[in-house]
Amino acid sequence: MTDAAPVLRAATEADLDAIMALEESSFTSDAWSRDSMQREIVSPFCHYLVAVRADGGLAGYAGLLCPEGSSDADIQTIAVDPADRGHGLGRALMTELMAEAARRRARQIFLEVRADNPVAHGLYRSLGFDDIAVRPNYYQPDGVDAVVMRAELGRPAGRTSA
Template structure:
């Protein structure tokens, strides 16, 4: 398996996965903005046999970092790939001197919440009406990063 930076040629597959995984999915223009316009945004794909099976985005902003998106092809669930992507982003953030990492997650997404808790994230707040598709709340989860 290989984790590498996303390039524009990857976006059709990533958007396809986004729409499989999320009811409030990012579109291609969202990813293009992150890749070409947002200086704080770093985005990666996970490949197996030259096929994209996962992706992750993170903002690295001085002492703060935030997971912006993460997804794994459902055919590859329960193999620790989400954990692998998260651990890579935690290491990257630490190398960049970040002191905290945050993310938002649907309050109904128990598998993701369990993963994040196992990596040391704690729920610190509820973002009311966070998701546009169904107005579901999100947990704001934060992890301190140790050097």
């Protein structure tokens, strides 16, 4: 066993099996299909990261949609293995995706979060995202609302001291 923090790197198609295993265990009723995930990972319009443990296991992944030249970016997905939660990995993945969106010159970044997911909602708020809309019954088959969130880019993402 090691206490070394997982390392973040760009995802490749070789990570697809591990990503899908975590996707399906994290999003039991609304997981993406393998085909959708594969298309996103290889798309030049996207930027997917994996967090890899020292033993090679997948600790987490997250994905950004941000075509070069677009002023808008979207956080597509994020999940951290339950064994690795609560140690800052979700924040690290989000911070890196927001930095990548800023590098691609996006001005604002959006995401959707289930209204019954206070952990993720709290993470996003702490990163500067604000609630801007609610999409009723967006998540099916559960009938759960989506909260649409937005953050401005252009300054380094993360906590402010003020």
